[in-house]
Amino acid sequence: MKLVVDRDVLAEAVTWAVRGLSNRPPVPVLAGVLLDANDEGLTLSAFDYEVSAKVTVDAQVDEPGQVLVLGRLLAEISRSLPNKPVTINADGHKVEVTCGSSRFSLQQMPTADYPTLPTAPEPTGAIAGDVFTQAVSQVAIAADKSDTLPILTGVRLQIEGDKLSLLATDRYRLALRELTWNPTESDADQVALIPARTLSDTAKALGASGSVQIALGSAAGGEGLVGFEAGQRRTTTRLLDGEYPKVTSIFPTSVDTVSVIETSALTEAVKRVSLVAERNTPVRLRFSEGQVAIEAGQGDDAQASEAVEATLTGPELEIAFNPQFLLDGLGAIGTSFARMSFTQPSRPAVLSGQAEADGDADESYRYVLMPVRFAS
């Protein structure tokens, strides 16, 4: 195998392909990245049984062939090379990487032991890259970071015809984003539970492309997998197994109090006030006519308070939240104004966005937040 490839193109491709690889994989060959020089250029693949990644880049192939080398090492080398064409040349048990006057010689790993990647999936549908990236980031924040209940570390992706929804919850908050997409078949109907971290990484890496294709079910090259493809990048991820909690009952059926607040003003105020909120202690929000008063700290501890302009519909209300959970939601709505709906101080609150102070609610994204009970 012998080829010449642009330094930036190589660095970007290897870095993306090996991003999920472990330094200490269960089987040594899984630390490798497979380089395949062919008619289309250079294809790089990595696979750890959970996640597979495959990317094809332009390269001048002088001699086709396949080699397997340590993925993270190749990524580090390619990132630190000078900005000149890179030559990759397989020679016996070694792989020579040369760039300008730099020369690296890497050990080849046995390709015979390398597992076959899941086959390239046929897409179930497509979605604009930037929309997908934003939607995933809005939802993934609510996924459980600990693994006490593994299914809650996932994002639940549901497809019904041209409707796509993403949902995640860690039992204390729940984020739901609903949007339309372009299904290949108009009667597409699928549910998949995708590990939130992998989905976030994938969405960030693929979102820069114009369109992301998503493949589910048998189209993904096997049950239990989801495939994403954008440009020359393809990736598959193993799905989480298990029954997701029934979430339909979470959304309050009625609303008593609604307040609309400028998102940035509320965010800044909560950040400041929460400086005095020690571990496990909440920020308290008191909604009254024309304003919301934000307070934290009690008794002998440090205290802080601040008021922010807010509209009020319905009865006044005092409610307390974990400040970080509230800030996560405010950061995710992505609109100038935040709309908060309540029933009681001990019941879920719903946060959604709206473009104008007196405009209509945008319910394509909803962040349901469970309050903190506190002794007053």
Added chain:
Amino acid sequence: MFVAEGSFLHADLDSFFASVAQRDDPSLRGKPVVVGGGIVLAASYEAKAHGVRTAISTRVARRLCPDLIEVPPTFTAYVDASHAVFEVFRDITPLVEGISIDEAFLDVGGLRRTGRTPSQIGAELRRRVKVEVGLPISVGIAASKFLAKIASAASKPDGLLSVPVGSELDFLHPLPVEALWGVGKVTAGKLHERGIGTVGQLARLDRETLVSIVGPGGRHLHEVSNARDPRRVEVGRRRRSIGSQRAIGRGRHTAEELDATLISLVDRVTRRLRAGERVGRTFTLRLRFEDMTRATRSRTVRRSGAGTDAWLATGRELLAEARPLIADRGLTLLGISISGLDESDTEQLELPFDTREPSQLDGALDAVRDKFGSSSITRGVLVGRDPGFEAPLLPDTPKGRAR
């Protein structure tokens, strides 16, 4: 003549459970009585005179003392008696640090201005506990907590001993090393091997030598053997963990039996958490095996809680992970404790995924048990099972709450 006295009182009820039994049944007075079933939980002084000790089996106790009278424990009576005794303590001074259900430290330094000496206050305390509650109590008085505790032990039964300021070492140094709080069988053995029998001999060792003999605890022993103990009486000190354990006997136990034992332990401990309005973060499973070796397994959860269901899930995970160990070595005791305790005046609520809310169920069960007793309602899997021995405990009063 004026003898300066220390301001710390250690008040300790004598043979608490046995004294309550003798108080409530005049026919038991003056007779060797033990409280227990299977093992001796408390022995009256008449029984102790025959060599009967706490924690030996009642079978052994009967051999030591053929006239022995055994009575079953009546825990509600102990809790009531303890409340009444602590009322007396708090009537004397607000500076009361409860150590357990039957002993406490009192700081009476502030009462000097009333013109009464600590000895007079101690005598009044003993008289009031006798008259108002009907129980004998011993009092030790000294300039430090640990010395007051040693003095009360030395004054028993039904005595009062004050160690005057300045003569601490005269009192302390002739005592055997076992008199020190924190010297158990193992440490005492290590000291005896080196010919150290009295506190005085211990005090003459330099600190590094002592640490090399008994380990890091030697630093503390060095201090206290020289009568140095700067600790104050801490009011409102709260437990740092809450736990419970059950001996389950030898032989094979099915997974269902172990699970039922775990359920009853979790039920009991989480109920106590909620009663004290506290939440915990770390669950520890304690195991004792047939060869008497022990192991612990613990897990810290992301959010503090007091709910039975959540802690039971954690406990089951740990028990499942320990299953190979249990199969290999045979389990004879299962215990749990929940630590990392915090006040639960704030609690992050969970989204209502189920129509049934576990916290409401816990609250309802607690209310039923508070009103009708802990055996009034139980889980199906626990029906017909021995609920085990539930020791009465010093109430864990929520902060800022009058009892």
